């Protein structure tokens with residue numbers, strides 16, 4: 001993990017409060033799906049973590065939602081300005097070959113699953129990508145990799161099937177060998193508790209401070225012998241086996 005100064009190549013509003021930020025990739029390290037970057041934003045104290053959505057040798061892309069002061073300031077940054085970026089942070093999704101896999105995403109969970117889906121595609125997996133959002137405007141079709149079967153749902157029925165993406169997922173024949181999920185905690189909890197017969201990998205978000213595993217500010221409780229054990233989302237995660245999480 002290193003910190004690099006990276007120029008902004010694009011910071012585009014996708015719709016409503018969602019943005020696509022592309023920065024130069026000045027990192028020597030290779031990023032893997034599930035990794036996040038920790039961005040220093042002048043004006044707020046702590047760095048802010050964001051999953052890598054698009055990764056090439058030349059640039060790194062994130063999709064972020066403007067929710068508070070940090071992301072508000074970030075949304076005003078323009079092409080040509082620079083950001084101090086720490087990365088690659090965290091662990092990554094395990095990648096298999098020639099499997100039938102389901103990806104389930106809600107809200108900003110789409111970000112890590114875009115990167116994951118392009119890597120799974122290279123390894124000849126058959127991918128079913130369940131992508132849920134509140135409405136049509138929040139389905140970002142233009143940045144989705146091609147050659148993948150997408151199943152869309154929106155809460156208001158304005159695009160794809162109407163309803164919650166997890167309920168839609170459950171109506172499909174469940175012969176996936178691996179399930180990956182990212183998005184709101186309630187979705188991750190449901191997916192994790194859904195099946196104990198196959199591996200489920202989730203990308204967890206938690207409030208974090210250092211982002212390097214030093215401060216233990218972002219721990220989650222994991223099932224282990226005895227009373228369980230705390231793991232750091234920033235260093236041991238953000239990718240965890242769903243069945244191991246002790247949900248509060």
Ligand SMILES: Cc1cc2nc3c(=O)[nH]c(=O)nc-3n(C[C@H](O)[C@H](O)[C@H](O)COP(=O)(O)OP(=O)(O)OC[C@H]3O[C@@H](n4cnc5c(N)ncnc54)[C@H](O)[C@@H]3O)c2cc1C
Nearest residue numbers: 048049050051064065068069070071108111205206207238
């Ligand atoms: C591993 C990881 C990956 C993430 N990936 C994405 C992504 O791809 N796209 C995206 O839009 N958001 C993502 N988030 C959430 C994102 O980091 C927060 O939305 C962002 O930090 C909010 O900053 P703020 O100053 O605008 O909000 P504020 O609410 O003002 O932030 C105050 C504090 O809370 C923290 N915080 C607020 N919301 C969250 C949250 N949901 N998770 C963790 N910390 C939070 C902030 O980092 C900050 O320290 C991710 C979080 C984690 C931990």
